[in-house]
Structures are given as C-alpha cells and as structure tokens.
Amino acid sequence: MEYGLDPHKNKSGGGISGPRNHNFNSNTADRSVSSSTREHSPAVEPPVTKTTLSELDVNKIVNNPKLRHDINFDPDLHFRPNLDGEKGRRKTQRANDFWNTMKAQLRSYIMNRDQFEKELVIDGEWCLPSTLKAIRGILETLVPQRDRASVEDTFNVELLMQQFRKGVADLEKLALWLSQLLKCHCAPMRDNWVDEMVTQLSNGDRNGDVQLLVAGMQNLLGVLEAMKLDVANHQIRCLRPLLIEDTVHFEQKFFMKKIALGRVDIAGAHAWFRRASSLPDILSIEGTVHTQGNTWDFIKALVYLILPSKSSEMVPHTFLFDEERLIKLRSDMLDLINLEVCMYLFRNLDTQCRLQESLYSILDDTPTTSSLVTSRPASPADDPILSLATLPEPSHFSASQSKHLSQERGQFIRTPGGRQVWVPRVEESHIVSSATSSPRSSPSSTASTPDTSPPTAFSLSQPFTDSAPQVRTSLLDILSSSTTNDKWAALAPALGLQILRSTTTPLSHLPQFESHLAFHLSNSRSRVYQEAEARVLGQLAPILQKLIETYTPLTSLQIFEGATTPRTLPGTAVLQVNGVKEEITEIATRISHIGILHWRVWAPLAYLVDPDVEEDPEAQPERAKNKP
Template identity: 30%
Template sequence: MDLQGTKEARTQEEGADGPLDAYGAGGGRSNDYHKNERRDSHSHDNPSNVHPLRRRQSPFTYPPGTRPSAASGSTAPPRREPSPSPQAVVIPEALGLSSRDQRILFKARRNPPVTKKTLSELDLPCIMSNINLRMDANFDRDLHFKPDLDGEKGKRKRKEATDYWGSMATEIGIYAYHAATSGDAEDQAQGTSQRTFEPRLPTMFETLQEVIKTLVPERDHPSVMQNLEVPLLMQQIRKGVLDMVALATWMAALLKTHCAPMRDEWADRMVEQITEGSQSQDPKEIVNGLQTLFAILEAMKLDVANHQIRTFRVLLIEDTVPFLQEYFEGKISRGNFHVESARLWYLAARDRAQEEDEQRSPTTASQSDDGLKPLEALFRGIADQLLQFTPPDEFPETFLFDSDRLWQLRSTIQNLINLEIAWYIFESYVHKRSRYLSARVETYSTFCTRIWSLMEDGMDAEGQPISGIDEDGPEYRGGARWIQNMRSIALEIARFACAACCLDSVVADEVITPIEAALEWHLSNETDLFHYFQNAMREKILTATLSSACKYLPLSPLAICESQRTTPSATNTGPLIPAASSNSNSNSNTSSSTISGTGNGTATTSQSSAPQQYDIERIGMRLAHLGILHWRVWAPLLYMRDKIADMDSEPVAFV
C-alpha cells in the first residue's frame, strides 16, 4: 500500500461537484463511521435522488376530449402486482407466519447491515481524502473510526438491522420447511405473488464473500471462493444438506488467522451460536451467529482503518495545509464553494479591530507587531462570535470543517461566564448579610465543582446531551442546560449562602427565592452584568490566544499538535472544568449590586483564580491552534489575497 493514495484522493475529490458539508450537515454527503452517515443504496425514493430535469417536467396531460371522467363511466385499469422472479420462494401457509413476520419478510432491506460498499469508506484512499478526518487528526491524538449509532440516524440503522436479521430468521425457517417437506409441489403450484418473497440468503452469501476477500490476503481468495460458492450453498440449503457448523468453523479459523487476537473470542462465540442453532433447529440462534460474524468483519475492517490512521497520522497532519488549499482552490474555481461573504466578514473584523485600537490609550492598545495585526483581527472576529449572548446563525464558510470545535469552545466560554454570574450572585447575597468569606479560595473551588456537577446531569461521558435532552435542537451557549437545572443550581447557591452566613442548614424559601430569581434573570437576559463578564473574558481569552499564536507561528502543524499535550503554566492540572472568577471585593461588607430578579447590577474588578486561568489558557491554546491552521490555508487564498505581492515583507507565516 503506497502513499499515492493522497494524490489519488485529491483527484477524486476535485472531480466531485457536490456542495461542501461538514459532519452531520443536513442533505450533505455522509458516512456510516466517525459521526457520519451514508444514505443507504436502497433509498431510491428520496427526492434528492431524482434528476432535476425530471422534477421540473410538467405532469402528463390528456389530449382534448380524451380525458376519462366519472360521467363517462371510465375507470383506471387495476394495478397489476409484479410477477415473482424465478428465485422467489413460496411462503408456506402451514408455518402460520404472523402479519409482522410477513411484513418484515417483504419490507426489510435487501442487503446486510455490513457490506463491501459501506466498509469502502474505511479504505486508505477514502481515509486520505476525508477532510473531516484530516482536520480532526490535528486536534485529537486518539482519533479512530467507530460505527455511528447515535441519535435518530443510529436508531433508524439499528431498526433496519433488526428487521433484516428478523427476516433472515424467517427465511431460514421457510427454507428448512421446504427441505423437510421436499418442496410441496401443490403448494408451489398454488403460489402467487402475494405468497412469495425474494430471498436474501444469496445476497448475504455474496456479500460475505466480497467482504472476506477484502480482509484476507489474495492467497486465501481461492479458498474463500470455494467455500462460499453461492450457487452451491443455495443448492445445499434447498435440499437441507448444508453443514453450517463446518462452514462456521472454517470461517472462524480463517478470520482468527488474520484478525487481532482480541477478536478470537467473538469467532468462537459465532461457532457456538451457529452450532447450537443447527442442533436445536432454531433459526434465530443461527441468525445470532451470522450477526456475530458480520460484527467480526466490521471490527476487523475498523481495526485495519484505525491502524492506518495511526500509521499515516503524521502525513495527514503535515499535509493538512497544502491539501486543503488545493481542495478549496478547485472548489472555488468551479463555483462550488462561495466564500466572498467570509472575506467580507474578515474585512469587517479587521476594521473593528483597527477602530478599537485607535480608541484605546497607548498603554492599553494592542502591543502586537504590525505584521501580526491581520492575524489578530481574525482572532478578534471569531472571539466576538464565541462570546456574544445569542448564538450566531453560523460561522463563516471558511470555518466549515472547524464548526464543531468552535461550537464546543463557545459552549465552554459561555459556561465560564454563567459560572461567574452564579458566583457573583452568591457573593452578593453573602455581602448583603454583612458576612465575610474566611476561606474564599477553597469555597470558590468547591462552589465551581458543585455547580458543574449539576450541569453534567443529562450529559454523557463526552459532555454531549443524552438523547431526549434539548430535543428542540442544540443550545450552543449552554443556556438550555442552565435553565433546565435552574432550581437545582439555585438551591446549591442557597446552601453555600446559608453555610457562609451561618444560617439554618435547611434552606428556607426566603433564601432560595431571590437567588433563583436573580439567576434566572441574568442567565435569560443580556444584562450589564453579562456584558461585564463578557468583556473581561474577551480580554483574557485574546491575551491567552495571541500568546499561544506567537509560539505556534514558526512551528509545523505536527509540532503545534504535539504542543497541545503540554500542561498550561497554571497550578491547576486537572481536567477542563468551566470555572468562574470572583467579581466582588472579598473584604467588602456590602453588595456591589442588587440581588433582585430584575437588577442588572455592576461588578467590581477582581483577581482571576488559578483554576479559571488554567481554563482560559487551555481555550487560548485550542483557539490559537485552530486559528493558525485556518490562517495558513485562507490568508493567501482569501483574506490577504490583495497583498500577496507584499507577503515577503510580512512576518506572518502562511505555511
């Protein structure tokens, strides 16, 4: 397997004229693995599969005077049922199949859930041409393929697989009945299209043969062809003499020769299931063995693909910028990707950055070199979208393959702001009671941990909402989860307030009511308090981002990727947990703003805590990594194309 797959993949991509879509984009090109979805080949009824010229054709019209009508007594000819093919199998009435079994027998998909086509996206040329994977390789060291079974799409795929294997169990039972009764001639003669079905077993064996041949060396192909000769297997099935146990044993031995040792247990289980099913004449148990067999094949292909990702990871990362530039140049030149609005967005961000610097005093103005100003404008523009109260409709088109990472950064940043608001409400209540926090740093750390643990309710291990949560769509600011857990968060704040004020351990309504009202108001409205923390967060994030960007500019993409493993300089070395800094003077005996539910309030200047500084440095490193790669691709193509002639005098690196 050579490295020419990279150039070949580019050629394949450049020949595609479809629109660009990121992961999960509706109506776009998608796959079965790594968060992607492929539209199944049997779904021919989707309107997107209809040629546009056919869709624009006007409906058929009858010549004048010949249109049939009810008055003339004309009726449409009865619809004729399709005639069964020569391979059609009669459904024996003696089996007494339920209506559900018959429906699945007719309606289930024709191909197994795992086919050579569905696995083809795990081939090396497809891996090398997968732009999403190339981008993800820069940000995730543990990147690997896995079946996409999440969400509605995953539910649909599982349902299709269940129906397919259910129909296969029924089909095996029908073949066994015909073999035992020697194919009742009278039943065959009376068979009609309503009592026959098109068998799936031949296609399953053909698929099995094709997939196994892609997973074993060529020297084993004659053995595969000999043992999986479809006409011979079907003849043996019709006569009831197929030795499924011997076939399963042979396949297990073949697969165990070439798969990882960790898959051997699966192969043995497959043989046991088929053996038990054959001995007990239970088609469902035989089908369980077939399911295990196809699961082994999929796992083997995934193992190969993930090994290739690890092997070619360095190549994928180092080739990111030239690959993307070549890819987008082709798309733009053919008019398949429109980025002028993104250029206008950048120019507007650059103008805002220039105006902002002009309005600042010399001591507070940006100290960046003039050569870094264009890159700094990019970071300021994207930071504004990450920090704004309402989620942006979308990020610029040039961030198409980074949109998921930007939404995640936005969610983290907004959670930081929300936690600061919650801490502010707590301190305001304490100071209103003329109390003093004796162990403020420890209290703050515990407070953030407790509030964030409440936010993790309804989320999976990867921080994503569990199915059923946020069903109306993603709330990227994080407000949906905050509102959903409003009562619990307010109760936790009230508990901290009671402990700080030496009140009764049982939280009274007079404590929780104003706290809950204030929390709901400030989280649901773009208040002055939000603007204060937004502006403070913006300065901190931009400072951290530009600091990291200056370090990354002379580095290669691989070096930048490896640098992300370095722990930031802050003393906190734990996981990235949104934390909030204090906003009130700890020695103050009075609140700096009202605690009422409608007060906007103002916050006083405060020192950032070590946990928050750690989080901000992590955000800055992530945003700088993303921005530097983006800048190297798009600065010469779009943002700075009018100044390419002056690039030699600019210290900004494009490559």
C-alpha cells in the same frame, strides 16, 4: 451514510465492542464518511456488504476532507457504525427486517422446498445466497493474497448452495474453517465473538434450529464488520502524522475547486475579516506589541464570533468544517461567563453580610435582631443586600494593605458595549479556579427582561473569601447534573439556593435572590453579565496571546501535539502555580489551534485577496503570500 466518526475512544480499543451489540451512541454528532452508498431492499441484501464497507477503504479515508480536517483536533478519532438519530433507527429496522425475512424463508424452505423454489423463480434471489455472497466479498478484502485461494475453494457460494439444496452442507465444518481463518487476522479481543458464531452455526446445523443458524450468520457479519473497522481505525492512527502535516495543502486544493464552482462564499468571508479591524479591542493587552499583524486581527474576530452575546453574528462559510467546534466553544464560554456571574454575586452578597456584621459588632455589642431587610422588595434594585455598591473593608485602609496589593494590579478594558471595566491581571487574580473542568452544554436562551438592577461596579477589588473555591466547586457539581441546552435556566433556583446558603443571608431572601440571579444569567443585556464577560476575556487574552506566539512558527503536526498534549508554555509556570483557570487555558488552546490552522488555509484564498477581482484561483495563494 453507513459509518460515522467518533471522537471518543471505545473502551475495547475501537470498533465494535462485543457480540451482537452494534448500537454505539455518542453525544458527539456523526460526521458523514460517504453518502453515495445505494440503498437496497432489506428483504434481499444483508445489512453489511462489501459495498457498505467500502467507505472504510484507505483511499476513501485519505480523500475525505471532513475526516482529514477533524483528525487535526482529536487524537482519539475513530470510525464506528452510524446508528444515531432517525437514520440510524431506520438502518437498524432494515437489518431486523432482513434477519426476520431470512428466518421465514429458511422455515419455508425446510417445510416445503419445492413450493419455495417455485415461488423463488418469480421473486428472484433470496436471503441465504445473498448473505453468503456478502460474506465471501468481505473476506476477500480482509485476508492477504496468500489466503485468497483458500477462500475461493472453501467458500464457493454456488457449491455451498448446491450442497444445501441436497441436504449435505456441513455448516459445522465450514464454521470451524472460518474460525481458524478469522482468528489468524482479527484482533484477539474478537476471539470470543468468533467462538460464539461457531457454536451457533454448529448447533443450528446439528439440530435444525433456524433461530441459531440465523444468529450465527448475523454474528459472522458482525465480526467481519468489526475487523474492517479495526483495520480502518489502525490506518487512521498510522496515517495521522502524514494527514495532519498535509492538511493546509490538501484543503487549499480541495477548496480552490469549490471556489471555482461557486460553492463557497468567499466574498462574505472577506467582508467579515475586513470588519475585524473595527471591532472593539476586547483583547487589548497592556504593553504588548502584536507582531502577528493580520493573524491577530483574525484571532480577535474569531473570539468575537464565539462570544455568546454575539450569537446572532453570521458565521462565515469558510468555517463549514469547524461549525460544531465553534458551537462548543460558544457554549463553554457561556459556562465560564455565567460562573463568573454566580461567583461575583456570591462575593458581593458575602461581603455585605460580613460588613454589616462587623459594623454592628463595633457599634453595639449587645444581641440585636438581624439588620437585614425582611420585607420582600418590589424588584432586585430595592434590596440593599443585592444591589448596594461593594464597600471597602477596613483592611483596605490599614497598614496591612500591602498584602492586598497583588489583587489591585490589572488594567481597564472596554466591554463590547463600550464600558470600561477594571480587570485584575490573570496571574494575580483573586478568582480562584476549581480543579474541576467546566461543564459543557449548548448556550441557553437569552433573557429579554430589561436591566433594572444597577449592579455593583467591578472596579472595586472584592476581598478574597476563603470559601470561594468550595462554592465554585459546589456550583459546578450542580451544573454537572444536567446536560440539557437550557441547563442554566433550569438550574438557576438550585444555584441561587447554594449561593445563599454559603453566606449568612436569611433564607427568607431566597425568592428575591433567585430572581436576581436568573435575570443576569445568560442575559447579554445585563451589565453584570457584560462585565463578567469582560473579566473572562481579560483572563483569556494573555494566555491566548502567548499561545498564538508559540504556535505560529510550528508545523501543523507540532501544533496538534502541543494542543492535544498540554504542556506548560514558556513564562506561564508562575501562572499555573497561582491558579489560572484551567478552563480558560483549555478554551484559549482550542481557539489558537482552530484559528491558526484556519488562517493558514483561508488567508490566501479569501481573507487576503479581493474576491471581486477576476483571477485564476490557483494563482491566489501565491499573490497572497506577497501581501504584507
């Protein structure tokens, strides 16, 4: 695996960004382009050759199933050198060994040519001619036919080696010819790199400086590799519409061969889909008739699959190309749910403080000591500030109640655990979204502490707090300071302090509140967490339903354009104005895109056919089309 796919566009426009800097690390795991490249001894073969670069040939691109799937989801997908992880470290080490070997060989040749050539008869080919052959081979793949004759005449490896042995090789002249040739075909951004290569080869030849000569050849190979990457990335951009439009046909043809060979477990995938109809109706939408039938059952099962509370659920083998995307979705769902837990506890705490202040100001207008409990409770349930049910404000019983009615509209939905929870309508929810996007990380581990703290019921509408958006923004800022897999556990104390400081609660209650918060975060056994999850699903459902209805009649390319270039969906303008969480909309878009494309590929291959029936795999898609 010499090259990987990177979803983040390089600042310089793709490929390699500058001289002698091939170490492009990315937070996104590489996708393998090919694993068939043979490994050779680093002592005789340069790190970049025509063979290693063949992975970037257009015929390899159009026949790479993983690339053709990933290109549907990322408009900035491009190739880059694969130097990540342990394999990348070994590849870098082999390259360094090769260039060090070349330096040692050139010095030995200059000091005692006869002795070096005697040893060469025993050891075989050495680094210099193998590098020249690699350069010649790569040049032939990069230049058009009209320049091939010039390459054959000027870059004749046997002639160059004869001139080198006789001490008459003019590397400065060769470098200038290479400069003119490369600048005719490479991007202008590579010109400075080419000039550096010319300077190193010329000065190295003129002064007999082995260090400069080797650096010049190293840069020459680097420029050639960058040019090949530029060509491959340009081909991806040009071929993208055709590749995306042909995704379903290509993948069905590819996977039918795998199914025939028994390499894909469609029986397990079929059983997983059959169980979808019996899943809790976590996406119920009042008054909505789902005309998509089996498609909506599949989407419901997909949403159920990415819930952090269902992380033990076995992912069907049919999702093998989407595994990373599902992991990311589950991580982002955990972020949203935990943020909902934080904001709920903040509003609960803030309401208690405001209510107590209001009651005491009515009963007694003389200064008194704080009525908050000062002794440390034995458990979160013993702290009235943290565990008492939310009480309605006097405004709920006043004549001005009408202005709060928009927050009362909603519906009861059932949590995965079977409890009913009141969820306000998304477009009228008082949960205010921050403009900051949700931080991304892997899901944290689930706490195992039993749920001993009776949470405040979500069925009571919590009064709107003007400071809620600022609190949420401050929590997001704290979360953005960490990218570790267990960031929620690591940052729980800081989050608890920020929430407590945003209310009038004395800081003496911080230890209890930190314990209270840490218990509920990422804890699928906590009722507060379960109800926060239900609220997130309640906000997700109408947006997801609208997207499924919008995307279903579209082509794969139209879905790609709609999903990667967000547009306001019909009937959602009001929702956007009223502050629907853009994080929810983004997640719904990703679920819809992955789900519809996956359904189109796999419904006729696994989900709508009985895998126990003996049948020609190529006949299954036609039979599935006729199923209701």
